[in-house]
Amino acid sequence: MKKLSIYIIVVQLLIACSAPPKEETKTTEQPSLDSLLHQYHEERLKLFPMDATMAGDNRYNDRLPNNITQEYRSQLKEFYTRYRDQLTASDRSKLSEEDQMSYDILLWECDIALEGLAFKDYLTPINQFWSWHLMAGQLASGSSMQPFKSVKDYDDWLKRLDVYAVWIDTAIVNMKKGIAQGYVIPKVLIKKVIPQLSDLDHGPVKDHLYYNPIKLLPADFSAEDKARLTKAYEEMIQTKIIPGHKKLNDFIKKEYLAAGRETSGISALPDGKEYYNYLIKQFTTTTKSADEIFALGKSEVERITKEMEAVKEQVGFKGDLKAFFAHIRTKKELMPFTKPEEVIAHFNAIHEKMKPNLAKLFDKTPKTPFEVKRTEAFREASASAEYNPGSQDGTRPGVFYVPIPNVKEYNTLSDEDLFLHEAIPGHHYQISLQQENTSLPAFRRILGYSSYAEGWALYTESLGKELGLYTDPYQYFGMLSAEMHRAIRLVVDAGMHTQGWTREQAIQYSLDHEAETEEGIIAEIERYMAIPGQALSYKIGQLKIRELRTKAEQELGDKFSIAQFHNQVLDSGCIPLKVLEDKINRWIESVKKG
Structure with a gap:
């Protein structure tokens, strides 16, 4: 994100105003799971009408949240409590495998939402x-x-x-x-x-x-x-x-x-430590601790640094890695454009270059149209590249937004990597295939979990060579830089919010380990200060998907199909990482028995 993907932000932020839900007529018979999921989805859209708008469901386009009132939060508490109680009254063991997955996802939705309502984020x-x-x-x-x-x-x-x-x-x-x-922000x-x-x-x-x-x-x-x-x-x-x-x-x-406040981390707030632990759970869908994530980040930074050193030597640069960072930040050959439309054409050319190999890795592709657009002028100066999803019916395309505030300083270093993440096969494939999958319960077609969606997008960055990209060592270094950026996030996000790091410490750590400009790094660090925990989701999700692919490759050998693996990851929509891991493990066993 680069600014984090707008899709994940909007799904988790924009909740809308509506009248309190009407009480259902009480009966002695529990509704079927299908009926319960349908009721949940329809009632939820009235409470979260921006989710409907994003999906192209225009029934509630006149509703907007006053999502920071006690009245609205009380409605949410009643809503999630009621559906959790109805769900847990049913016998999970009697459900099909797919229905058990829906059960687990809805239970997670209710539990994480109810836990979050205990905190006072509405005061900031x-x-x-x-x-x-x-x-x-x-x-x-x-x-x-x-x-x-x-x-x-x-x-x-x-x-x-x-x-x-x-x-x-x-x-x-x-x-x-x-x-x-x-409760105030820095x-x-x-x-x-x-x-x-x-x-x-x-x-x-x-x-x-x-x-x-x-x-x-x-x-x-x-x-x-x-x-x-x-x-x-x-x-x-x-x-x-x-x-x-x-x-x-x-x-x-x-x-x-x-x-x-002068402090950088959320631990400065009255319940800041507890809130950060909650945000880790919400954004990563795991039970990892802040200390564990901090240590994991440092380990990943060390691993990626070694790969960066190898590329530096490949291109014949004689200075140290920090000097190489400075070199590529200002390398004129990486800033070739004079008109904004040239940047847009460049991304479209990347798409054309990879098309022949996409079919080898993916046998399911979305029907939703796709476009590359320049970010609107009013927010371009502070925006990062991002993806906005298309509508479920395909009438509104998915859009990859690219900010170009100063075209002559636009650096192409990470463009191939960026396109893979934000566009194809990253967010556009994942979100569009989820929305188009009519076999999923309706509520699952619009779900967004940051660890899954951003984890998938970061995983797809590693597919560049398989897709015919990264033939230029600088573009491959751009991929390493993007992965390093996400590894650094584990360190600086947990560092500021739990380890007592200052904004300035976090900025310096980033400058020491990645090729982003100082201006870009400052904006990123301040983003982590504004939305603690979200930036952790990328690397946590990517590592889990990569771990599952490696396990499948090792256990299946000649039976392993990369296209089928990608189908398994994508065809259930956006799901918590534990649910994904259980699904892939079942798939591995079924292929073995094949």
């Missing part, structure tokens, strides 16, 4: 990386997941903006409570939020980001609808959006900044 609702003011802006641009094709689409977005305006007020109230109770992060809000807290209305949908009004709208919607959007921006962002920005500049 704003940061520079993962917050509603950023996602709302992306949706408001008119070129993201929120559709603007019909008159109803335009009216739906106005209704969401009504709730977003209230969310802003709630966020200010919660941050004031957070100051009083010792001062250095608060400073990064201010320019984001400053872009949105003033007019002219017709130049405002939120006015973009009006500039994109479909030609077939009636003159009456065009006039009505134009007036409604102007009024919304003038009376709610601009004043709301100004109020929020003024509060953050005049009050919140002064209250910001």
Whole structure:
């Protein structure tokens, strides 16, 4: 992520406002598992309508969260408790193998959600990386997941903006409570939020980001609808959006900044240690301890360093590894572009180059279309490359977004690796195949577990040579650099949040071990400060998938099929790592008996 994939962030962040769920009519007979899963999915979409929007289900496009209120959190607690109780009342042993997997996944969903509701993350609702003011802006641009094709689409977005305006007020109230109770984010992060809000807290209305949908009004709208919607959007921006962002920005500049903490890690919060342990479990779907992850990270950094040294020698560079990092950061041959469209064409060329080998590794490919786009200007300066999923029906393509804030300084070092991770066969294959798999229960077609999804994407980076890429040693070094980046995350994330590391220590450790620019490293470290634990998921997931592949290769020998292994990993959708491991072990045994 590079900024972490937007898909995983959105799935775990954006939860929406709805009326409290109606109580089901009580009967003496327990619903079947299929019925229970269907009910869960349908009721959950009302509570999490952004998940529906992302999947292309437009029934709830007029709903948006006020996800930081006690009322909403109480609804979630009732919802997850009720479904957990109904699920555990059934006899798992009598279910089919596939149904047992669904049982285990739903139980995990309920348990992890209920555990998370014990913490006070709602008191720190704003940061520079993962917050509603950023996602709302992306949706408001008119070129993201929120559709603007019909008159109803335009009216739906106005209704969401009504709730977003209230969310802003709630966020200010919660941050004031957070100051009083010792729940605040680091001062250095608060400073990064201010320019984001400053872009949105003033007019002219017709130049405002939120006015973009009006500039994109479909030609077939009636003159009456065009006039009505134009007036409604102007009024919304003038009376709610601009004043709301100004109020929020003024509060953050005049009050919140002064209250910001100087510490880097979440352990500084009242229940920070316990919360970080929870976040490890949530994001990695494992029971690993912070100390274990910290040690694993250091071990991986040492292993990858040795591989980097070998590439440095291969290209004939005479200095040490740190000097080589500096060399490739500024190597002119790695910065060949003068126009942003050349960067986009470069990624499309990578796709063409690998196509002949894709069929050897994958016999199932998604039907969902795919595009490479430049990141929108309003967030490009602070964004990283990311993937936004297409819709379940394939009418909205999956999009690989590439930020190009300064094309002349755009470095191609990791582009082959980046395309494998963010696009094909990384996030686009995994998410699209999951959404398209109608044999899965509906709730499993939209699930997102960071350790699985990011673990898969990082695993696919290692497939480059098998796909005909990494023929240039610098591109292979780019792959090693990306893997090193994820290994470093284990060290610095756990380091800051449990080992007493400062922001500056984490930055220096990264500078010492990877080729990222200092500016990029600072943004990454501050990301880990803003969303503790999420960055752990990549390497933990990748190592598990690689471990399972190695085990299958060793135990199956000539019976091993890489395409079939990939089918096994992908065809159950996004699942916790323990569930995946159990599935692969069963597959290995079945092939042996074959």
